[in-house]
Amino acid sequence: xxxxxxxxxxxxxxxxxxxxxxxxxxxxxxxxxxxxxxxxxxxxxxxxxxxxxxxxxxxxxxxxxxxxxxxxxxxxxxxxxxxxxxxxxxxxxxxxxxxxxxxxxxxxxxxxxxxxxxxxxxxxxxxxxxxxxxxxxxxxxxxxxxxxxxxxxxxxxxxxxxxxxxxxxxxxxxxxxxxxxxxxxxxxxxxxxxxxxxxxxxxxxxxxxxxxxxxxxxxxxxxxxxxxxxxxxxxxxxxxxxxxxxxxxxxxxxxxxxxxxxxxxxxxxxxxxxxxxxxxxxxxxxxxxxxxxxxxxxxxxxxxxxxxxxxxxxxxxxxxxxxxxxxxxxxxxxxxxxxxxxxxxxxxxxxxxxxxxxxxxxxxxxxxxxxxxxxxxxxxxxxxxxxxxxxxxxxxxxxxxxxxxxxxxxxxxxxxxxxxxxxxxxxxxxxxxxxxxx
Ligand SMILES: [Zn+2]
Numbered sequence: 001x002x003x004x005x006x007x008x009x010x011x012x013x014x015x016x017x018x019x020x021x022x023x024x025x026x027x028x029x030x031x032x033x034x035x036x037x038x039x040x041x042x043x044x045x046x047x048x049x050x051x052x053x054x055x056x057x058x059x060x061x062x063x064x065x066x067x068x069x070x071x072x073x074x075x076x077x078x079x080x081x082x083x084x085x086x087x088x089x090x091x092x093x094x095x096x097x098x099x100x101x102x103x104x105x106x107x108x109x110x111x112x113x114x115x116x117x118x119x120x121x122x123x124x125x126x127x128x129x130x131x132x133x134x135x136x137x138x139x140x141x142x143x144x145x146x147x148x149x150x151x152x153x154x155x156x157x158x159x160x161x162x163x164x165x166x167x168x169x170x171x172x173x174x175x176x177x178x179x180x181x182x183x184x185x186x187x188x189x190x191x192x193x194x195x196x197x198x199x200x201x202x203x204x205x206x207x208x209x210x211x212x213x214x215x216x217x218x219x220x221x222x223x224x225x226x227x228x229x230x231x232x233x234x235x236x237x238x239x240x241x242x243x244x245x246x247x248x249x250x251x252x253x254x255x256x257x258x259x260x261x262x263x264x265x266x267x268x269x270x271x272x273x274x275x276x277x278x279x280x281x282x283x284x285x286x287x288x289x290x291x292x293x294x295x296x297x298x299x300x301x302x303x304x305x306x307x308x309x310x311x312x313x314x315x316x317x318x319x320x321x322x323x324x325x326x327x328x329x330x331x332x333x334x335x336x337x338x339x340x341x342x343x344x345x346x347x348x349x350x351x352x353x354x355x356x357x358x359x360x361x362x363x364x365x366x367x368x369x370x371x372x373x374x375x376x377x378x379x380x381x382x383x384x385x386x387x388x389x390x391x392x393x394x395x396x397x398x399x400x401x402x403x404x405x406x407x408x409x410x411x412x413x414x415x416x417x418x419x420x421x422x423x424x425x426x427x428x429x430x431x432x433x434x435x436x437x438x
Contacts, residue, residue, distance in 0.1 A: 002051060002422075002429040005030045010040060011053035012406070016060040016376045016391035019369045019408045027058065029398045032426035036394055057406050059372075060392050061108025061132075061399035061423065062414070063379035064354045066230075066251055066272045066339025069116045069134070070163045071095035075347045080150045080198075083344065084161045091163055092116050098342075098350045099124070099131050104434055105351030105417045108399040108425050109133040109390075111188070111230075111339070111383045113140050114164040118185045130430040130438060133399070135383040137230065138181040139166040140190030141174060141217060146208045147196035147232065165192075171216045174209075178220040187384065188228045189221040190251075193238035197281070200301065204234040207241070214245035222246065228384045230272070236260065243269060249382050251339065254278055256325040261332035270382045271329050272339035276353065276360035278322040282315045284347065326364055336361070337382040338375040355415045368411050375414075398427035 008027040014020070015037075026043045028036040071091030072083030083091070095116035102110055110132050112120070117136040124131030139162065142148040148165030150158050159167055168177040168191075178189050193209050195202035209217075214231070221227045228248035233239045236255040243250075243263055249270040256264075256271075264271060277284060329336055338361065340354040361371040380390025388397050402422040407413035413420070423431035430437055 002424065003427060004049075006049040006051055006427075007043075007046075008053045008056075008058070009043065009050050012057045013037065013392055014057060014059040014406070014408060015393065016373070017393070019372055021057060021406050021408065027392070027400075029427045032398060032428070034392060034394050034396050034398050037392065053402070055404060056421065057403045058392065058400050059403070059407055060376045060390055061401055061425065062106045062354070062358075062375045063109040063111075063338070063383060063385075063390060064102065064107050064340050064342075064357075064375075065111045065249070065270075065337040065379040065382040066274055066341050067102070067110050067112050067350075067354075068114045068164050068341070068343045069095040069098045069110070069112045069120060070114050070344050071098065071116055072163060072344040073346070074344050079344070079347060081152060083163065084150055084153060084158065088115075088161065088163070092119065095120060096123075096129070096131070098345075099134065100129075100436060101350040102354065103130065103132045103423060103425070104420075104431050104436075105355060106401045106414065106420045106423055107132055107351065107354055108401075108423065108430075109135065109380070109383060109385060111135045111137065111379075113137040113190045115139050116163070121185065127426075127428070130425070130428075130436045132425065133385070133389065133397075135187045135385060136185060137188045137190040138184050138186035139164055140192060140232070141166060141168040141177055141181075142192045143167070143208045144169050145201040147192040147194075147198065147202050149199070149201075151200050171212055174213050174216045175220045178217055182221070182224055182227065187226075188230060188248075189217060190230045190232070191217050192232040193242050194232065194234040196232065196234070207235065207238055209238075209241075211241050211244065214241055214247075218246040226384060228382075230382075243267070248384075249337070251341075252278060253329070254322045254325045256328050256334075258328065258332070261328045261334055264329070264334045265332045268335065270335045270337050270378065272337045272382060273322075273326050273329065273361075274339050274341040274357070275322070275326055275364060276357045277341045277348075279319060279360060279364070281318065281322075282310055323364055330365055335378050335381065336366075336370075336374050337379040338371070339379070339382075351417060355417070358411075359415050362411065368408060371411075372408065372414070398424060400424040
């Protein structure tokens with residue numbers, strides 16, 4: 001068991017600041033932190049335990065900046081009905097499995113949007129069991145009838161049982177719920193500026209919060225030092241409004257224009273494009289076994305938009321928009337963080353979807369180097385944790401992945417979990433050849 005004070009010797013280090021591999025290094029770890037790094041030529045043996053890591057490569061643990069440790073089980077549209085009707089406790093217990101599965105895939109820090117994250121954060125921090133660092137947004141703020149309200153169920157029931165949202169309408173309620181979520185232990189605040197395309201009144205093209213509400217959320221969150229705000233924005237208009245309100249990260253953001261991309265770049269606002277999910281959106285929302293999925297319509301739209309089908313033409317238009325927007329962000333130098341938006345199995349698999357996201361970032365134009373930075377240094381910034389994680393540097397947490405091949409030269413090291421030999425969290429061995437180490 002690796003923990004406490006020790007030195008990894010003869011190791012090749014990819015520190016994450018640049019992705020060049022430095023061979024023949026030593027890495028001293030103490031109390032969960034990286035104490036010292038240097039070439040073996042300068043190594044002075046001390047009383048610390050030495051672990052010879054000849055032939056191994058170390059890189060910083062990966063970070064997923066957009067995930068829901070929701071603990072539900074569902075598929076397709078309306079999957080949330082079954083999930084909401086399950087006891088919260090069952091979901092909470094499943095979320096442990098989800099977080100640990102992420103860890104087995106090399107993700108040592110997660111930015112989570114769910115109630116569960118608030119509690120997972122504590123038990124993993126206290127080392128009750130192996131788990132990643134959870135940067136908790138708690139439940140995100142959604143309007144009544146918005147993304148995460150499940151209008152097929154009675155309102156009071158949804159308010160009590162939703163797993164990742166807290167319904168908030170109007171300036172006063174937004175302020176109150178920001179305070180409430182922070183009180184429960186959240187590190188960041190999330191809100192849905194547009195719908196998400198899952199439920200009846202949840203169109204991605206509608207603006208769900210007023211400028212006044214967005215301003216109130218940001219102002220209230222930022223009142224508490226270090227609290228960042230992330231906004232789900234799927235339209236040009238809401239990206240503009242959210243930037244005006246002062247958000248720190250934009251989630252999805254598939255309708256960027258030149259001016260908005262420039263503004264994000266200048267202000268250092270981070271984009272979490274959740275590219276794999278959006279590029280394959282129409283397949284995700286398909287109910288297994290059905291061909292063209294029907295758009296779900298609540299009572300209010302029964303006559304206006306009955307039996308609308310998702311057409312191939314619409315699918316292709318949307319796909320192009322997603323990719324064009326991502327290219328624009330890349331071109332304008334917007335900081336881009338990896339986020340998978342994994343929500344529940346079997347619709348998407350924890351860990352696997354994050355690795356798919358890494359592949360998608362490369363497939364759509366990032367260099368391997370850029371993609372790794374998105375999953376380490378930039379994702380650390382999106383978590384407000386760049387001072388603690390994302391690179392291998394003295395003073396930072398010893399969150400490390402160890403491989404037998406250079407992951408920068410062979411990306412398969414990162415896109416297939418079986419290639420990760422060891423995962424270390426806070427200096428403690430957490431995963432050994434795909435299995436939890438304690
Ligand atoms: Zn999400």
